[in-house]
Amino acid sequence: MENIKGKVVAITGASSGIGEAIARHLSALGANVVIGARRDDRLEKIAKELSNNDSRVIYKKLDVTDPKQVQAFIAYAIEEFNSLDVFINNAGIMPLSMINDYKINEWNAMIDVNIKGVLHGIAAALPVFEEKDKGQIINITSVADRWVGPTSTIYSATKFAVRTISEGLRQEVSENIRVTIVAPGATESELAEHISDPELRKVAKKQFRTNLLPAQAIANAVAFAISQPKDVDVNELVVRPTGQK
Ligand code: NDP
Numbered sequence: 001m002e003n004i005k006g007k008v009v010a011i012t013g014a015s016s017g018i019g020e021a022i023a024r025h026l027s028a029l030g031a032n033v034v035i036g037a038r039r040d041d042r043l044e045k046i047a048k049e050l051s052n053n054d055s056r057v058i059y060k061k062l063d064v065t066d067p068k069q070v071q072a073f074i075a076y077a078i079e080e081f082n083s084l085d086v087f088i089n090n091a092g093i094m095p096l097s098m099i100n101d102y103k104i105n106e107w108n109a110m111i112d113v114n115i116k117g118v119l120h121g122i123a124a125a126l127p128v129f130e131e132k133d134k135g136q137i138i139n140i141t142s143v144a145d146r147w148v149g150p151t152s153t154i155y156s157a158t159k160f161a162v163r164t165i166s167e168g169l170r171q172e173v174s175e176n177i178r179v180t181i182v183a184p185g186a187t188e189s190e191l192a193e194h195i196s197d198p199e200l201r202k203v204a205k206k207q208f209r210t211n212l213l214p215a216q217a218i219a220n221a222v223a224f225a226i227s228q229p230k231d232v233d234v235n236e237l238v239v240r241p242t243g244q245k
Helices: 017-028 040-050 067-081 104-132 153-172 198-209 215-227
Strands: 008-012 032-037 057-061 086-089 135-140 177-184 236-239
Touching: 008 017, 008 067, 008 104, 017 032, 017 040, 017 215, 032 040, 032 067, 040 057, 057 067, 067 104, 086 104, 104 135, 104 153, 104 177, 135 153, 135 215, 153 177, 177 215, 215 236
Parallel strands: 008 032, 008 086, 032 057, 086 135, 135 177, 177 236
Antiparallel strands: none
16 A cells, blocks of 8 residues: 555544544555544544654544535645645435435435535545646445435435536546545444434444444545556445345
């Protein structure tokens, strides 16, 4: 993973789960990392724990639904490290529900974080990459970017959207800018905690308890995509626990 050492990587939603695991892994591989999320107390602890002689990890409080905050997050990375090599749109929420429960606020929240948040990330990072004519955008989607089932309709719709956006982006940008999606299957994290229906949360958490991927598995996939030679663009990695249908 020689290509990762010294790279500057910014990650949204890195206060827990997959984003935190990506930060830990890339830092261990010698990257300099900027982590963002709303729970900055957690970010502070993670950044302190990970920073060492080979890797500096810094943090900034970030709500991806606000484009100005996403701009400021990237500006902070460049201010501190004088460059940005990889931007990872990882922040996401998954309040599952049946459509006829009409949890409109939760639908809107998913659209705001999972779709608009990613667009805000692209709008902030792409000009930096276009100016240098190099860089990599990695969007964490889900197997729900190609699959839908009861209760996951709106969540899946947001992830289908991000997969579509990623493919369009890949076709539009210069050949020196790489665009990758990593689509995790069921993975250890706090994602199911935010399902508001207690019964559904119980069922989802039970499902989520069996045969989960460690978040490290997704961090490995991200590192694989980053570490390829610059003319190799890994466009999609789908990573499920063995046996997940
Ligand atoms: P977690 O709930 O553990 O992590 C989600 C992260 O997103 C947290 O750091 C949270 O931080 C952050 N976040 C949520 N809302 C915002 C916001 N408005 N602004 C900034 N950050 C925000 O779940 P995961 O680690 O599982 O989720 C990470 C990604 O992986 C998501 O995109 C999810 O859809 C995807 N995924 C997860 C799967 C799984 O099985 N775990 C499967 C497939 C995809 P904070 O609350 O501090 O802001």
